[in-house]
Amino acid sequence: MSWSTRLLFLVLGAPPLVGSVLALAPAFSQYNLSDGSLNDSLNYFAGQIPPAFIALVSTPGIATSAMTSLLAGLLTPALSLVSVFLFLAASQEGRTGKMIAQLAAPVLAIPHAAAAFALALLLAPTGIASRIIASVAGWELPPDFLFINHPNSVALILGLALKEAPFVLLVALAALPSTDAPRRVALARTLGYRPTTAWLLTVAPALYPLIRLPLFAVIVFASSTVDVALILGPSLPPTLSVRLVEWFVAPEIEQRQLASAAALLQLFISLFALSIWLIFERLTARAYASIAARGAPRAASTDLRFEAVLTAIGNTLIPTSLVLVLMGIMALFLASVGAQWRYPAILPTAWSLQHWSTALSTWQTPLFNAIAIALLSVTAAIVLSLITLEAQTRSRANTTRLSTFLYLPLLIPQVVFVSGIAVFAERTRLSPSLLLVAGGHFFFVMPYVYLTLQSGYARLDSRWLLLAKTLGASSAVCFLRVRIPLISTQLITAAMLGLTISLSLYLPTQILGAGRVPTITTEAIALVSSGSRGTIGTWALLQSALPTLCFMLALLAPRLIWSNRKGML
Amino acid sequence: MTTMTTGLELQNVSLSVGSRQLLSLSCSVAPGEVMTVMGASGTGKSTLLAFIAGFLGDAFTAEGRVLLAGKELNAVPAEKRRIGLLFQDALLFPHLSVAANLKFGLVRKVGESPRERDLRIELALDAIGLAGFGDRDPASLSGGQQSRVALMRLLLSEPKAILLDEPFSNLDMQLREEIRTFTFDTLRAADVPAFLVTHDLADAQAAGGKIIAL
Structure with missing residues (x-):
């Protein structure tokens, strides 16, 4: 396994697994927390069922x-x-x-x-x-x-x-x-x-x-x-x-x-x-x-x-x-x-524009939070994806197996994984913050960003970089002046896709932010039990606005940037 | 075998995939000469060029030495070898203007100002009959114009040797004749050793140098 594969596993593969273990572990505890009694630990190995399971099974309608x-x-x-x-x-x-x-x-x-x-x-x-x-x-x-x-x-x-x-x-x-x-x-x-x-x-x-x-x-x-x-x-x-x-x-x-x-x-x-x-x-x-x-x-x-x-x-x-x-x-x-x-x-x-004016008077903080979280998580995902992809191309490693654990954050139920991260944050005394939420978003943004950039790398004719080298270009010049511009369309798509995903994520924001990092998405969903039809309509549209803008940018930006370079479109 | 001091020299080069040997050869190319290696596809022509230029794939094993002006290149990375490569297609960078394409490999002279560098680019464009084309989108150039820019870009990077990988095979017949003559005339004038691989006998004859058949 090359170091880049190991890095990717460490960042994408390990957290869902560790998170799941942390999320599941308390279920096996023998402390009966409701009345403070302790099941006989010896009986545990004799097959005594942990109290949490009994409680779950006896929950009505489970x-x-x-x-x-x-x-x-x-x-x-x-x-x-x-x-x-x-x-x-x-x-x-x-x-x-x-x-x-x-x-x-x-x-x-x-x-x-x-x-x-x-x-x-x-x-x-x-x-x-x-x-x-x-x-x-x-x-x-x-x-x-x-x-x-x-x-x-x-x-x-x-x-x-x-x-x-x-x-x-x-x-x-x-x-x-x-x-x-x-x-x-x-x-x-x-x-x-x-x-x-x-x-x-x-x-x-x-x-x-x-x-x-x-x-x-x-x-x-x-x-x-x-x-x-x-x-x-x-x-x-x-x-x-x-x-x-x-x-x-x-x-x-x-x-x-x-x-x-x-x-x-x-x-x-x-x-x-x-x-x-x-x-x-x-x-x-x-x-x-x-x-x-x-x-x-x-x-x-x-x-x-x-x-x-x-x-x-x-x-x-x-x-x-x-x-x-x-x-x-x-x-x-x-x-x-x-x-x-x-x-x-x-x-x-x-x-009436009443709903809009009410919403617009409270939307600044949720909007700022949402954008900050999206930018942080997407930037991290792009940087990490480029580092690994660049390392893989240079070592000419076989990367077909990588895609399996790229999907790992998507193949473990979000609730399980996210509650695991929350437990991890509590244990390591990381208090709920914007940064923690962005960290959580990263796992769900990264697979899509990586796969998009990977297709950009795969589609690029390898002769471009050979050519640049024979013209005397160093690795840094090859990357910055040849690779990046030539995959710019995929780079923009990856960024916009990542932003769209992050802006829409509810669960990681709600759980890791512990309600203290409101975004447009959490605010919109908070209306589910209390909101009127009007406020719901307004917030749902507000919540859709930014991702839709990102989507349009992904389509338009390459055309604008390369309007004078037909070979790029 | 005598070691030449100025040209490109291959000493007992042998390339193989696994246990199958693709080719083995020794030869030397003098400055201003265009040597041709001919062979059908699958004989390892492109592999040979990749070996000389310094980016042979992992699947291949190579023996023998590559010398340029008497210096062994085997351990030198591709970007430091000063060996230029002309591909089947012009491969002008689609994101750069014509002038920026030429500037990409331009060797900077000590104490040269940006203005002087721009002037050199203008002269280079003039030399290939494309004066005033600097700001153009390469995609707007004709096939023949693109080929000429590609060759000029290569020469401005001041290579010590030039490799040509079937550079005319994607051009139509009429253009082919014109670009071939232009390319070989320019190469001979540049006085660097050049190494052409092709499967077209007309290319080999126009090159006017020694011909090795694989």
């Missing part, structure tokens, strides 16, 4: 909470994957498909919480969707049906999928060129398969392995999300992750032990979701093999109908999700400027 998390962890990636693959199969990289994919990209910049709020305002009983139906169906009163926060978790899974599907789509589009898709489809079509079926049978199996790791990250994220579950998830009882955080931040120390036991359960649930996913992978592979063994269709009517149904679904799901997001943002906006908005009027009947 099984339902765990089940909700498991369902979200499986259905979110499934829904995202199915909609993305059917979309790609149906659109066949056509012009409309490309346009829709471009529209999906900005959704990535919208923070999870803001998207969840948007969906909540859209689909609430008095939300825009209900008002539109009311105007058609002639309803006088809002429907007596609670979609948001319903125990069936449909809203939670829908809200997660709205954000994760664009992510899976962009990952898939990035990997698609290496599958040689058009030729595969052309070949299958000459053998008698219809286009959508041809894509699904020949391209999907080649594409899936390339997007597997990001999908695993989606599984872990969806099964352990806190902010989206707070906004859209069931409340009686909430998801496991939400309860874990409640216990973790509770003032009573015995709740800490309970949180720790819940963290262990959370880790188990996320891993269980991953295992079920792996089993489904096997089953799907088998189904594929048997379909392939049936041979080419003879344009039978069932095959044609099958093709038509798949194409129709593929053309519907992703565009519908985009429409939902767009309408949700409209709902946020209308709520933020509406003063009076009686049901079933589609638009507010009186307008």
